[in-house]
Amino acid sequence: RKEVEQDPGPFNVPEGATVAFNCTYSNSASQSFFWYRQDCRKEPKLLMSVYSSGNEDGRFTAQLNRASQYISLLIRDSKLSDSATYLCVVIVGNFNKFYFGSGTKLNVKP
Amino acid sequence: NAGVMQNPRHLVRRRGQEARLRCSPVKGHSHVYWYRQLPEEGLKFMVYLQKENIIDESGMPKERFSAEFPKEGPSILRIQQVVRGDSAAYFCASSPDIGWKTEAFFGQGTRLTVV
Numbered sequence: 701r702k703e704v705e706q707d708p709g710p711f712n713v714p715e716g717a718t719v720a721f722n723c724t725y726s727n728s729a730s731q732s733f734f735w736y737r738q739d740c741r742k743e744p745k746l747l748m749s750v751y752s753s754g755n756e757d758g759r760f761t762a763q764l765n766r767a768s769q770y771i772s773l774l775i776r777d778s779k780l781s782d783s784a785t786y787l788c789v790v791i792v793g794n795f796n797k798f799y800f801g802s803g804t805k806l807n808v809k810p
Numbered sequence: 811n812a813g814v815m816q817n818p819r820h821l822v823r824r825r826g827q828e829a830r831l832r833c834s835p836v837k838g839h840s841h842v843y844w845y846r847q848l849p850e851e852g853l854k855f856m857v858y859l860q861k862e863n864i865i866d867e868s869g870m871p872k873e874r875f876s877a878e879f880p881k882e883g884p885s886i887l888r889i890q891q892v893v894r895g896d897s898a899a900y901f902c903a904s905s906p907d908i909g910w911k912t913e914a915f916f917g918q919g920t921r922l923t924v925v
Contacts, residue, residue: 708852734913743901743916744853787853789914797866798843798903798914802852 701726704790706801714809717778721804723788724770732791733764735773737784738803744787747773778808812837815884816902816917823924829889829896831920835904842885843903843914844877853901859885892924 706723713719725733733750748755750762750771761774775782788801815834823829835842844856855869859879870877874892879885889896899921903914 732912741899743918745916746913749913791912797855797858798905799855800845800853 702801703727703792703799704788704801706788706804708802708804710805710807712807712809713778715778715780717808718774718776719778719806720772720774721786721788721806722770722772723801723804724768725788725790725799726769727790727792728766728769730769730790730792733762733771734789735760735762735771736787736789736800738787739784744800747786775806778806780808780810782806783808814902814904814915814917816900816920818920819918821920821922823892823922825893825924826891829892829922831887831889831900831902831922832884833887833902833904833917834884835902836906836915838906839904839915840907841905841914842879843905844885844887845901845903847899847901847919849898856887889922892922894924897922897924 704725735747736744737747738744748757748762750764754763759776763772785803785805787803790799817832840861842859845853847853857870857877858866862881874890876888899919901919902917905912905914
């Protein structure tokens with residue numbers, strides 16, 4: 701079983717829509733959680749960390765559910781520029797080993 | 811304040827040649843990770859190194875691939891006798907040694923094309 705699993709999408713949504721992605725992780729010892737964004741043919745960049753209490757950054761809200769072992773990303777009022785692949789990342793164990801999901805592709809259309 | 815630097819950005823090799831990919835982490839970062847990304851696919855973990863040590867190489871193919879992170883100088887991912895299937899983007903990331911809530915910073919990647 702993969703450490704981190706995501707729905708690959710694509711999610712095709714109109715501008716202004718609200719869209720949510722989930723990501724499940726298999727190891728209950730997972731310590732830290734992140735969402736990264738990757739634009740086509742570019743390097744991934746940190747979008748936001750995910751804390752137990754949940755956190756919000758503008759139109760983006762991240763939640764962690766330890767009991768069900770998933771994290772979520774909610775994007776409100778989608779913009780064309782939000783079109784990208786969103787990668788779920790988990791750190792497991794005693795070493796700083798980052799496990800990446802395969803990514804969820806988002807297409808925001810006019 | 812340079813980020814993660816990878817070179818070359820693009821590398822073309824003929825089948826059977828060797829490819830050497832370099833990664834200079836963010837200054838002060840002691841953890842380096844290599845990932846491979848095939849076209850239209852997600853990032854696949856290859857190897858995790860700390861200075862002079864390989865911590866986890868569970869994602870490295872058993873043959874032809876090796877990685878190092880010497881005390882001085884960049885981390886090197888070496889692919890011997892390349893084949894067409896090695897064509898991919900290879901990303902390097904680094905992180906500091908400051909505990910759990912630490913992010914990884916990525917380089918711009920090396921795009922390897924085997925012809």
